[in-house]
Amino acid sequence: MLWIQYTLRICVLRLLLSALFLVVYAKTLAQQDRVLLNLKQENTSLIRQNQFFIQEVEDRRRAPGATLGKIIVFGRETPLxxxxxxxxxxxxxxSKTVQKREQAYVPLYITIKDLALTEKRMGPNKVNGEAKLNVSFRWYRNMQAIELTSFQTTVxxxxxxxxxxxxxxxxxxxxxxxxxxxxxxxxNVGKNAALARNLILIFKDIQGRNDGDTVFYHPKRPLIWDDFRGKGKVGSRYAAAVFTSFAYEGRSFxxxxDMVLEIGLKVFxxxxxxxxxxxxxxxxxxxxxxxxxxxxxxxxxRFKERLKKADLTIDDFDSEIQYQFLESFREMNTEQENYDGETGHGINAGAQEKWDRKLTAEINRIYSVQ
Incomplete structure (x- = not known):
């Protein structure tokens, strides 16, 4: 009788242990419906000399969010x-990698294009996997996105x-x-225009040789009659005519x-x-x-002053310069007509003297500042 009771107790105990095992196993399987991957930053001094900081990370994967793909756990595919x-x-x-943050640094925007892990069970105790990362880097200048570079790898x-x-x-x-x-x-710092933060405008007077068909303007080199080599118009009522103009050429670096914009000016x-x-x-x-x-x-x-006041940006300065050039060219033609109109092409001595004083003062002011 005692033996039967003992045997029954052992059977009950085994049943209880089996039930407990099933509960634990079921709980384990439930826990393995997904696997959490925790990113630990072990090397916070990875980036020591940075001129940027992380401003924002944007997820543009097909399936954005927390998902990373599927890996093999207990022989079956499990979401990661x-x-x-x-x-x-x-x-x-x-942000823990790039800890230093200064106002003068580039605020970096990172776009996640791909981040995924996939695994496949190839046989008993054998799993093959692939990990992908594809990101791009940009920043914003004057509210315009500036693409910088990208990084892509597959392991x-x-x-x-x-x-x-x-x-x-x-x-x-x-x-x-x-x-x-x-x-x-x-x-690329100091070499690539994409990283420039400010536009610096400088002007350069272009002087050339005067022994050809062109005389370049200089206050110490007035016109002489030998400069007038064209043939006058037959029947013209004017005593003389001079063809003057100006042009510009620009380069940026x-x-x-900063981005330096150098405008070379020719007056001739x-x-x-x-x-x-x-x-x-x-x-x-x-x-x-x-x-x-x-x-x-x-x-x-005055054209130079127009450019100083114009809304020139690193991303688009050429069109604005061309616009201001055309406006100044129109102004030049209008001013020449006003000059001839008021002076009667030099016949009105009083008006001629007035223009002479005004223009002489302007030229003296320009070159005294220079």
Whole structure:
């Protein structure tokens, strides 16, 4: 009888243990419906010399959120997730890597195009996997997105069905991406216009040789009658005519954190298009023509002032410069007509003297400042 009771107790105990095992196993399976991957930043001094900081991380994957793909757990595919969204997790991770944040640094926006792990069970205790990361880097200048560079990598691996450090694999790829950007930036600062923060406008007067068909404006080099080599118009009622104009040429280049825009200006007269009648080649006539040249030079100075006040941006300065050039060219023509109209082409001595004083003062002011 005792033996039967003992045997029954053992059977009941075994049943209880089996039930407990089933409960634990079921709980384990339930827990393995998904696997959480925690990103741990082990090297906070990975980026020591940075000129940027992480401003924002944007997830543009086909399936944004916390999902990372599927891995093999207990012989079956199991979803892999981050604790929070990829945007929050990667922002936190990279921000710990790039801790230094200064106002003069580039605010970096990172776009996640691909971040995924996939695994396949190839046989008993044999798993093949693939991890992908594809990110792009940009920043905003004057509310315009400036694309900088990108990073893409794919890692294939094989493993047993034992525990595998997926977190280490992912963090290594994340570290590689930010190191890639740091190297790119160090190699492009001061060389690449995409990183320029400010536009610096400078002007340069272009002087050439005066022994050809062109005379370049200079206050110490007034016009002489030998500069007037064109043929006058038959029947013209004017004593002389001078062809003056101006042009510009520009070049831009990065310098430190700035973009330098250099505008070269040419103010000139063309000898073959300028003429003077032989019986009118006197001091008064050539002085009148010289003031035409001065008018052009004064308008060029106003053109420079227009550009200083214009809304020139690093991303689009050429169209604005061309617009201001055309406006100044119209102003030059109008001013030349006003000059001839008020002075009667030099016949009205009082008006001629008034224009002479005004333009002489303007030219003196321009070159005293220079």
């Amino acid at each position: 997730f981050l604790p929070k969204s990829a945007e929050k997790e990667l922002f936190s991770y990279w 294939t691996y094989g493993r047993t069905e034992r525990d595998y450090d997926h977190a280490k694999l992912v963090t290594q790829m994340l570290d590689q991406s930010i190191i890639h950007f740091q190297k790119w930036m160090l190699g 990065p310098k430190g954190a 007269m063309v000898k073959s298009m300028s003429w003077g009648n032989a019986n009118a080649r006197n001091a008064n006539t050539i002085r009148h023509e010289q003031l035409h040249f001065d008018v052009t030079r004064v308008v060029v100075e």
